[in-house]
Amino acid sequence: MDQQRLQEIRRSLHQIPEIGFKEVKTQAFLLEVIQNFHRSNIEIVKWRTGLFVLVKGTNPTKTIGYRADIDGLPIKEETGLSFHSRHDQYMHACGHDIHMTVALGMLDEISAYPIEDNVLFLFQPAEEGPGGAEPMMASEPFKQWRPDVIFALHIAPELPVGTVSSRTGILFANTSELFLDFHGKGGHAAYPHLTKDMIVTASYFVTQLQQIIARKIDPLDSGVITIGKMTAGTVQNIIAETARLEGTIRTLKPETMKDIKADLEQIIKGFELMHNCDIMLDYGATYYQVYNDHQTVELFKAALAQQDIRYVEANAAMTGEDFGYFLQDVPGFMYWLGVNSPYGLHHSKLNPDENAIEVGIRAGIATLKSL
Numbered sequence: 001m002d003q004q005r006l007q008e009i010r011r012s013l014h015q016i017p018e019i020g021f022k023e024v025k026t027q028a029f030l031l032e033v034i035q036n037f038h039r040s041n042i043e044i045v046k047w048r049t050g051l052f053v054l055v056k057g058t059n060p061t062k063t064i065g066y067r068a069d070i071d072g073l074p075i076k077e078e079t080g081l082s083f084h085s086r087h088d089q090y091m092h093a094c095g096h097d098i099h100m101t102v103a104l105g106m107l108d109e110i111s112a113y114p115i116e117d118n119v120l121f122l123f124q125p126a127e128e129g130p131g132g133a134e135p136m137m138a139s140e141p142f143k144q145w146r147p148d149v150i151f152a153l154h155i156a157p158e159l160p161v162g163t164v165s166s167r168t169g170i171l172f173a174n175t176s177e178l179f180l181d182f183h184g185k186g187g188h189a190a191y192p193h194l195t196k197d198m199i200v201t202a203s204y205f206v207t208q209l210q211q212i213i214a215r216k217i218d219p220l221d222s223g224v225i226t227i228g229k230m231t232a233g234t235v236q237n238i239i240a241e242t243a244r245l246e247g248t249i250r251t252l253k254p255e256t257m258k259d260i261k262a263d264l265e266q267i268i269k270g271f272e273l274m275h276n277c278d279i280m281l282d283y284g285a286t287y288y289q290v291y292n293d294h295q296t297v298e299l300f301k302a303a304l305a306q307q308d309i310r311y312v313e314a315n316a317a318m319t320g321e322d323f324g325y326f327l328q329d330v331p332g333f334m335y336w337l338g339v340n341s342p343y344g345l346h347h348s349k350l351n352p353d354e355n356a357i358e359v360g361i362r363a364g365i366a367t368l369k370s371l
Helices: 003-014 024-035 096-112 133-137 140-144 198-216 254-274 294-305 324-329 356-370
Strands: 042-047 050-055 063-069 118-124 149-156 163-166 169-172 174-183 223-232 242-251 278-282 290-292 310-313 332-338
Touching: 003 024, 003 096, 003 356, 024 042, 024 050, 024 096, 050 096, 063 096, 063 356, 096 118, 096 149, 096 356, 118 133, 133 324, 149 294, 149 324, 149 356, 163 294, 169 332, 174 198, 174 223, 174 254, 198 223, 198 242, 198 254, 223 254, 242 254, 254 278, 290 294, 290 324, 290 332, 294 310, 294 332, 294 356, 324 332, 332 356
Parallel strands: 063 118, 063 149, 149 332, 163 310
Antiparallel strands: 042 050, 050 118, 163 332, 169 290, 174 242, 174 278, 223 242
16 A cells, blocks of 8 residues: 555544544444455454454464554644544544554555464554443454454654654553542522532542542552543532542552552542532543563564664553553553654644654564564
């Protein structure tokens, strides 16, 4: 597949971002592209809004998995691109349009020039939420074609095109969404003694959360609790009856995540008594850490040495990725692909350099031949 066609595919995908398990147009587009390859060694199974695509090997002894996530984000695009999102308030702001294009380029080449082993491409929905990896792994196609090893990439805006990065061990953190609903008693601002003010309660709660990190977590360990959104109140002279906090928890160890959640639940019990209110807790989507297998990372690095692709050692990051669930069960790794953008992941102006697509395809094909 030439550069122009890859660019066309990426730009078409960029215009139709869809959120988790609603990737109907995306699935249809992927199907059309793959079916137009007209290759007899390709077998396709639809799963919800995603796809399993098996490329049969010439003399298979194992199956190599490659995952590409396909969902977008509820972000209004502000890139000003001629091929900007046609879905208002939605955008491929995490580079999944690049991820899919790289996978399609790999699929085209590996089906035209098959290797000995089977290759299973997983076009996974709902990575950004509510989480597609776990249910995809529980599906019948995954069980039937279960890979022996698996890998994936994620774009890295801060890295130049032509550079990739990974590491053995922990790459991405354990993450959990966090939603808290406070219920008290509203009333007139002039009579606070007759109310249970949930703005005050929720505000105090936010400050107390940080005590978990400051005083409950080993200083040599790592944990983050961030409240990114607070919603409360209706008008300036009415005391708020309800408040809602939305945030995230991130840790480098699964055990630390359990400890933080246990401490959080204790704080909630205390607040309910202290402030005479009810607090409803929902953890939402929880993602397991991305922990890279040493052997497969070394094989990846050796494969890159045969290409004109620069490898740099990555640092562990507090970002989250539900690809970690695959790696919990199947050996493999994830790596960063440099796309040279001044705007970071989940930014409304993110526009990855499309020259990175060819780099990702070369790195992927070399890795498939090495694993």
